[in-house]
Amino acid sequence: MQGKEPDMPSISELELPHLAMDAPRFAENAAAHFAVARAEHSWLAKCVFGYVVHDYDAIKELMWMDDKMHIAQDRVIDVMGARGTPWGRFQEENIFSLSGAAHKRIRDLVAPAFTPRQANLHRGLMRKVIAELLDEWAPKRAFDFEEFAASFPIAVMCSLIGAPLSAIPQIKSSLEAIGLSHSMDRSLLPWMQEAMATLDAFIDGLIAERRAGQRPTEEPDLLDALIAAHDHDGLTRRELVDLLITLMAGGYDTSKNLLTLIMHKMLDRPEDYARCAADLDYCRKVVEEMMRYQAISTAMRETHEDIVYRDVYIPSGTMLFFALPVATRDPRVVPDPDIFDPERVQVKKHIGFGRGNHLCIGQYIARAQIEEGLHLIAQRITSPRSPGPNGWRPFFGASGISGLPIEFEPA
Numbered sequence: 001m002q003g004k005e006p007d008m009p010s011i012s013e014l015e016l017p018h019l020a021m022d023a024p025r026f027a028e029n030a031a032a033h034f035a036v037a038r039a040e041h042s043w044l045a046k047c048v049f050g051y052v053v054h055d056y057d058a059i060k061e062l063m064w065m066d067d068k069m070h071i072a073q074d075r076v077i078d079v080m081g082a083r084g085t086p087w088g089r090f091q092e093e094n095i096f097s098l099s100g101a102a103h104k105r106i107r108d109l110v111a112p113a114f115t116p117r118q119a120n121l122h123r124g125l126m127r128k129v130i131a132e133l134l135d136e137w138a139p140k141r142a143f144d145f146e147e148f149a150a151s152f153p154i155a156v157m158c159s160l161i162g163a164p165l166s167a168i169p170q171i172k173s174s175l176e177a178i179g180l181s182h183s184m185d186r187s188l189l190p191w192m193q194e195a196m197a198t199l200d201a202f203i204d205g206l207i208a209e210r211r212a213g214q215r216p217t218e219e220p221d222l223l224d225a226l227i228a229a230h231d232h233d234g235l236t237r238r239e240l241v242d243l244l245i246t247l248m249a250g251g252y253d254t255s256k257n258l259l260t261l262i263m264h265k266m267l268d269r270p271e272d273y274a275r276c277a278a279d280l281d282y283c284r285k286v287v288e289e290m291m292r293y294q295a296i297s298t299a300m301r302e303t304h305e306d307i308v309y310r311d312v313y314i315p316s317g318t319m320l321f322f323a324l325p326v327a328t329r330d331p332r333v334v335p336d337p338d339i340f341d342p343e344r345v346q347v348k349k350h351i352g353f354g355r356g357n358h359l360c361i362g363q364y365i366a367r368a369q370i371e372e373g374l375h376l377i378a379q380r381i382t383s384p385r386s387p388g389p390n391g392w393r394p395f396f397g398a399s400g401i402s403g404l405p406i407e408f409e410p411a
Contacts, residue, residue: 004313011051011314014044020183023048027392029400030363031294031329033336038330043310049079049396050319056333056348059322062309063299063355069357070099072302072319080182086196087189091181092244093238094246096358106239107361113222119364122160122288126372126395129155134380135141138410143403145386146260149373150176153255156369157248161223162216166311171248174198178245179253182300182397199248203241223341225276247362252364257296257393259373260284264404265340266378269388272342279377283371285342288350293340294398295325295352296398324352325399 004010017040022025034054037045043055053059053287062069073091082088091097130152132392137148143321146390154168154175175193182187226243229235235243266273266286275282299322306364307314314320328350329337353360360366390403 004308004315008308008313009244011312011318014041014312016041016044016046016051019045021395022029022049022402024220024394025392026326027395028389030395030399031326032382033382034323034329039195042191044312046320049075052323053299053324054320054326054330056327056330056351058310059324059327060309060351062320063322063323064303066099066404067186068305068307069301069303069320071097073097073298073331075290075302076182076184078288080186080189080192082189084190085193087192087202090242090245094242095361096246096250097104099169099357103357106235106243107357108408109233109235110226110243111361113157113225114361114364116364119368122156122365123368125159126156126235126369127376129159130373130376131298134376138228141410142405142407144390145263145384145406146256146401147403149259149263150252152259153366154248155293156255156289156365157251160221160365161206161226161244162210162221163202164216167202167411171199171202174202175249175252178249180394182298183394184274184396196245199245200241200388203244206244207240209406238267250360251362251366251369253398254296254360254362258287258290258366259370259377260401260404261294262370262374263377263384263406264386264389264401265290266316267384267406269340270383270393273378273384276374277382278373280375282342283374283378284367286374287367287370287384289340289344291352292334292346292350295350296400297352297355298323298352298396298399299358300396324354325395327351336365368371369397381406381408382411 011245017037019037038054043053045054046050055075077088077091095103122396132143133151133155137143150172151168154172155165158165158167177191178193210227226240230237230240256348276286301320303314303316303318306316328334331337333348351365385404386404386406387402393400393402
């Protein structure tokens with residue numbers, strides 16, 4: 001614990017700019033809002049629920065202080081009025097919410113299934129899934145790209161755990177609801193509660209079928225590995241179900257939102273889009289540049305110890321939001337940060353997947369499936385055009401576009 005020096009300002013005493021991150025269209029032009037805030041204070045701002053850290057180095061350094069902070073799910077549950085509910089319990093107990101030894105125990109059990117090597121082994125399956133989806137969707141010549149993009153990560157995850165693709169309509173809405181868990185919008189709580197019941201029943205049924213010997217192939221899959229962790233390594237039944245829900249929801253949001261943002265950007269960049277069709281490695285560059293330009297998730301922490309950082313006293317119980325989506329839209333960090341350039345060398349690499357012990361465990365699967373998806377989409381959906389997004393998701397939690405109608409020529 002660090003003490004406060006007599007002349008040291010407390011974070012609450014600073015004159016800080018206010019960021020209306022709860023405003024409906026804040027995410028549409030978040031970088032511009034943060035540029036204004038940065039001119040008033042180099043690394044801090046206020047928001048309706050606490051304080052926002054927006055400087056690249058400050059985010060990296062503070063997020064390494066995992067021993068002094070925890071994921072602030074208690075605050076989210078209180079804001080949502082969800083104490084004692086199934087959704088509230090899930091928010092408290094899933095792997096993303098745990099800290100210390102409890103988090104490490106579960107993460108260590110599942111980490112071998114999420115290495116870069118394992119993600120690359122799944123690329124053939126990813127290509128098969130996106131090709132089948134394109135066979136269904138491309139002949140339409142027009143659709144909501146966000147809705148299409150939502151089907152892709154669900155289908156990949158279903159394939160990884162041996163669930164039938166016919167389950168997608170059943171669980172798609174539920175994963176969308178869970179993805180809005182950190183939006184701080186109380187009106188969504190009934191939808192989230194319904195989603196928890198749907199996903200609980202779906203995962204329970206899947207586990208029961210596997211234990212009964214029903215399986216799509218003889219090859220072992222991710223569900224087999226997690227059931228083995230339950231049977232032999234101390235993973236409880238509740239932890240097993242919660243982990244599968246978390247993996248599905250986490251993979252869904254990142255991949256769907258990022259792929260939709262990429263398509264939105266490519267609409268005005270036909271040469272880049274054509275390169276994506278021809279060159280898988282260029283797709284990798286596009287994905288990494290989009291993560292730099294406009295990442296998805298704002299990380300949230302609550303301090304449980306006093307912290308002194310850059311001569312500012314941050315007392316225990318302070319809510320901090322780490323603005324990962326704009327950390328590398330700062331001219332002090334990246335030259336010409338508002339120019340989208342897939343060929344740029346990222347000297348200071350984006351931190352869109354987080355930092356510290358809660359670094360996104362599924363990042364390599366997310367990267368692989370977006371790269372493979374973009375490569376095949378660009379081959380099959382040509383000359384895309386759109387009037388623009390229907391709207392934007394809340395900046396809190398997992399942000400992105402809400403509805404992107406497109407018209408195109410099928411190849």
